[in-house]
Amino acid sequence: MATAAVATTTAAVVALLTAAPSASAATSTFTPVADTYVQDTTPTTNYGTSSLFTVDNSPVRQSFLKFTVSGLTAPVSSAKLRIRVTSTGNSASGGTWKSMSDTTWSETAVNWNNKPVIDGGTLASLGSVANDQWVEVDVTSVVTGNGTFGFGGSSTNADGAYYDSRESGADAPQLVITTGTAPTPTPTPSTSTSTPPTADPVLVGAGDIADCGTGGDEATANLLDGISGTVMAIGDTAYPNGAASDYTNCYNPTWGRHKARTKPATGNHEYNTSGATGYFNYFGASAGDPTKGYYSFDLGNWHVVALNSNCSVVSCAAGSAQEQWLRNDLAASTKPCTVAYWHHPRYTSGSSHGSTTTVQPLYQALYDNNAEVIVTGHNHDYERFAPMNATGGVDNTRGIRQFVAGMGGTGLNGFGTIQPGSEVRDGTTWGVLKLTLHSNSYDWQFVPQSGKTFTDSGTNSCH
Structure with missing residues (x-):
């Protein structure tokens, strides 16, 4: 040439x-x-x-x-x-x-x-x-x-x-x-075959991502190559220990090419390295204050909150610094719609990890402030729940729809006892969850790895 x-x-x-x-x-x-x-x-x-x-x-x-x-x-x-x-x-x-x-x-x-x-x-x-x-x-x-x-x-x-x-x-x-x-x-x-792109922002991503022992993170990074928007990396981003070498060798060659548009949340594997220093050093200011690991930002008509669900390290209890910050942050928001993400799911039917009750105060604060969506990881599968309150009940009026999106790239897991409110599940497909954030509603879509057919999609209005 x-x-x-x-x-x-x-x-x-x-x-x-x-x-x-x-x-x-x-x-x-x-x-x-x-x-x-x-x-x-x-x-x-x-x-x-x-x-x-x-x-x-x-x-x-x-x-x-x-x-x-x-x-x-x-x-x-x-x-x-x-x-x-x-x-x-x-x-x-x-x-x-x-x-x-x-x-x-x-x-x-x-x-x-x-x-x-x-x-x-x-x-x-x-x-x-x-x-x-x-x-x-x-x-x-x-x-x-x-x-x-x-x-x-x-x-x-x-x-x-x-x-x-x-x-x-x-x-x-x-x-x-x-x-x-x-x-x-x-x-x-x-x-005239081109169509104008949507002006609505997109939030896309998954948790449980980069593992040098699998090819799943490359498969999901390839999906991100074709999806514009802000990337949510929802914890356990670099296996096995969230060390600097894990980010260099495993995360950076795949999801790392989307680092500039990534807003991460920390998982438990990051804290296998003291203070999660590998994670905070890699993501820098995008990960928030290293002593907290929680922060918020706005996308269009939406307020977005990334929280730290390692509750034994950064407390999630009612009255804790994180829970009080969350309530104040939500009260100060002028956006009509809210989405939050963190690593440990309040609800899950996954076979490896059960539902995490310690995050209930965070869920309750979001529920009290009419949030729409929570996205989590931890179990290496995909699961969609009906709108739920913080205490285990389906609530189609004010409930929050929670997704488990732990299919980012490490080894996939199956399911155990199916929990109340669980609507859709898959433990065989790597992929990403794409949220299109409209002015007063949102669309969700599970985008599967190349060669797989499982998908899930739908839409809901904001409260």
């Missing part, structure tokens, strides 16, 4: 995308300075000279494109990324495309093991794409002037989509930029 970026200003290119612009508008088209893809089953292979790039989930493939924009002398009014489906590239899903902050990667050196992180906002989630079709993604929010810009594609669909790379000549990807007065777009049907 040795060709340089090429800028042209021609009416012919504009005609592919829009009606004729006004006289004050100018359009420039750039081709990539780099494009390639990586594949999880060939982790050291570089595909920089390939005539195509692809997004897929079986095997997992991600694609990267980089453009250098220069010579613009007027403000950008429109920027479109155009990519062409190959002659055999039709797919039910054209992939999710995002911006990327890292533009230092080399297409002749990048592989699965050293790939850059697709860390920007979602630009489009493409539906079905057909052979020999140009598809278009609006990137105006990212391309604001001269500079170098990166884009990454991924997919949770096992039906891969294939696109022509810059080696294909006339079918190479294009970045089409209009400056000055923006034309009114009139795209043809073949260039």
